[in-house]
Amino acid sequence: MTLAGLNISEVLELALLLIAVGTLSGFLAGLFGIGGGAILVPVFYECFRLAGVPLDVRMPLCVGTSLAVIIPTSISSYRAHHARGAIDKEILHTWWLPVLVGVITGSVIARYAPERLFKIVFVMVAYSAAVRMLSANENWKIGDDLPKGPLMRFFGLCVGLLATLMGVGGGLFANLLMTFYGRPIHQGVATSAAIAVLVSIPGALGYIYAGWPVAGHYPDVAALQAPLALGYVSLIGAILVMPTSLLTAPLGVRVAHALSKKTLERAYGTYLLIVGTRFAISLWNGG
Template sequence: MELFYIALLLLSLGVAGGFIAGLLGLGGGAIFVPGLYYILKHFGFHENAMHIAVGTSLLTIIFTGASSAFAHYKKGAVDLKLLRGFLPGVFLGVGIGTLLAGAVGTTILKIVFAASQIFFGSYMLLRVHKTHIFQTMPKQPWFTLIAAANACLATMMGVGGGVQNVTFMTICNVTIHRAIATAAAIGPFIAVFGALGFWYIGLEDTHLPPFSLGYLNLAAFGTIILTSMVFAPLGAMVAHSLPVPKLKRAFSVFMLMIAIKMLSEVFADFSI
């Protein structure tokens, strides 16, 4: 019965994360990470729960993000030139993010995840109807440095960088639908190299759940993608016909709620 309950939770995570991935150009990590974290914590993996959640989320995003990106690509919405411009910074940022994640504990990763969720959730909530700030994307080396910072943060959060990159592109005068589609295509690149990094930094950890390779849990991954791969393209299909500002506002509220819960746990731990 317990295994059935876990499987049901993971399948539900896949539905929610996959649909959000396609709908808003995210990798689904904003759903996967907290969901996996609380499941792992419930079953006694306290010290490394966040690392396993982040690593497994990145592994899942490889496939969920690719499914979402391909759906956007078929609609002709992915800006391939813009995508190529992001990649040098993505590779640099993922490497730095992996090294940092390996050097810190679960509490720090929780703070990074929650603080980032609060920042980007608040931005999405408050600026959802506002226009761009800059006329074009920045020149080099600023483009690469900003892309690297976004990828570094995304790696430590276990997300595809969709919120950061959509925000970055829209304030630089990229249309919202093109930004969402291009961000969806960036996510799998972050996820592939991020997952490899979390596999490596978790190799020496002996307190891992069954079916784990480093900080990648294959059982959770396999269950989640059963539904996320189906619902990611569905989200992408309806993204161009739904009111994106209202959806962003609703999702930003969800992000803030999760972040506040995580931070409250951190403060509670410090007060003990």
């Protein structure tokens, strides 16, 4: 028996995998303030590869679905960090508009960009952040505190743009910037959770827009029916992952505040190295 070209057993396996991934992504959202996207995108990629989604739409479908899942996860993570008073509200006030402009720009680029661009951005940023975190070198600082004025707003624009192209909540970049300017990683994690809220909602809507005309190019491809895509957002992927990720985000927050600065940085760096390598291999193999 099949469903949209897939065996029922394969559909069940994918469903169980997505539920498990939701549990892990929610925990990571709270732990690292990243919205969980950096784990969701690689796993969605494998799921959609198994489902036979065409290569030239597979990566943007992963990114858009990840952003949709991040919405409730990031809100849950933000509320938990806010309750602890760990969020820098001045950064949020400065960044909200530049981040939004970056998200809109990224959504427009996603409509026309080749599939490889998403992977290249993912690998470059993940490796850069991993090196910074794993080096544990306190001298790796750009300045003693975050800049003011146009440069700070430019950073916000970059956070929104790169987050939208990677399918992450923006916490990866916000966290990296804040630690480069001497801010404690715990504060970076908490503020990143708030940035993820700013990125995920318009980002998901942007990917629905970006992928809207694509469905017409694959009207007879059963593989695109399996994820039930709305533009570049898979409804099945989002529905299966959201509930468990929402439940486990507060647990990640508690663990983050219990860990030492060094332990949290090393865990974060190792994780980024692993997911970056996954897409580096994919770029090398061309699949």
